[in-house]
Amino acid sequence: MSGAMTLEGISKRFGSLEVLRNVSIEVKPGERCGIIGPNGAGKSTLFNIIAGELAPTSGNVALFGRDVTALGIHTRAQLGLSRTFQTTTLFPRLNVLENMLLALYAHHAREHFQCIVPRRRLRHREEEARALLARVELDHRAEAPVSSLGYGERRQLELLLAIAQRPRILLLDEPTAGLAPGDTSLVTEMLKREQGETTIILIEHDMGVVFDVVERLVVLHHGRVVADGPLEEIRADDNVQEIYLGGKV
């Protein structure tokens, strides 16, 4: 059985700066994998290479056994890859419901080309959107513009958009960055509910969230994989503790 996401010998240079060196990771379907490492380890670059925003200098990216290295962002998304952004990236001038509808239409590719169809013909998508919003108690804000939401609510919506795509692989870029502890646990609860068939790849600084969500950890340091294994094993790894203690001061 081939991996859900396979990285093969990924290297990335920006000029003379080598950010990633020969990174190979294979994530199995349904696996929940965390990628950690100190600042500057290359996590975000690796993430953008998986999502397709950056092309690797060398190496290959494959999704479900298919080489996607040369494919664009939206094609990878259509193959079942979905992501959240570290800086909340929503549609600020649309309301909450419209944000959700865009994610749902994306999953049903034919619908967004129905130009002259009145919206009421797609009422069932609206109901679907409201049901998803109800799961995080945002349904009463459905008609509110996104710009009026609080930060915590926006982070939840950010994650909800990615989930509404029904992804086969969910890429999470620091989903709890900047959240108050109460909101962090809300996001963690959302993630736990998504466990199952969805493959999750998570970058996160909050170790509490990492330990809650993932079962496997990959540690990056200076652009290399220095440790890769089950959560408990990596937690106990002296080398990793050294990197984190040394890196964090």
Next chain:
Amino acid sequence: MKRAGLWGLVAVAGLALAIALPHLGVPSFYISLASQMWIYAIVAMSLDLLVGFTGLVNFSQAAFFGMGAYAAAIALTRYHIAGFGAQIGLGVLLAMITGAVFGIVALRSEGVGFIIITIALNEIVWGLAYQWVSMSGGDNGITGILRPPLATWDLSDNTSFYYVALGAYSIALALLVMLVRSPFGLVLRGVRDSPRRMRALGYNVWLFRYIAFIISAAFAGFAGVLFAWYNQFVGPVNLALDTSTQFLIIVILGGIGTLYGQLLGAGIVVFLSNGLSAVTHRWVLILGAVYVLIVMYAPDGLVGLGRRLAARARGRRAAAVPVESLIGEGADG
């Protein structure tokens, strides 16, 4: 909803007034200007589809408009294609082809780069109209354009043509409102607000911009054909960069992203520029001052100003959307 009902009432009253206008003793000159207003409102709406709903500030709208106008003029005077439908079909088709070519070149970039490329493309088309004398008549343009009859209805008098322009505006407005309210329209607004997120959701952002560009060109070309009939003369000025800028000013005056607001913008530009030029030689100066005042005190256009006044009357504050924030969009964050 109560507000929707109010808007319906305003629309019906406005339409009734528009239909009655030629019979209220209004001088023929003003009826003629009103026809121009309907035509300009169609181009402005087509441009608003790009600026207000897709996040593309296009400086080459006059090229689409002028292509429509020249297509009708050349078809009639050189090839004796005189049919009402045939001329509209040719004008719309040529404008769409222009849009398809421009789109391939301009949509390679975003934000300011996109603006500069559309300016250059507009200049190329202007140069073509100016230099290709054997086809376009060069600086002299094309004269002697006769309005084709609609079935058996002769359109040579101002009142008949006024009704055709009004009908064309109503059809264009209805089609564009349906378009922006449809799921496709929502996708375009998504592209406007956050192209990066749209890509991550699996949308081909380039393709949606490209389709919007061609649809917009079609409506602008449609208006161009009407303008050729209205003016009975087509010259390089009709597809000059100045004309593109004028269309953008209409959109900004009316209110970006409002569609129906473009009628207000078109009305102001058409009636002020024609009315003032009859009174004083310095009319451009006065027009400029009016533009500056509107941008200063109503940066979100007249519709935005109206909304804010209405909100103030209800004791609430509505936030203005400054023009600069729209021009910055399109670029990925």
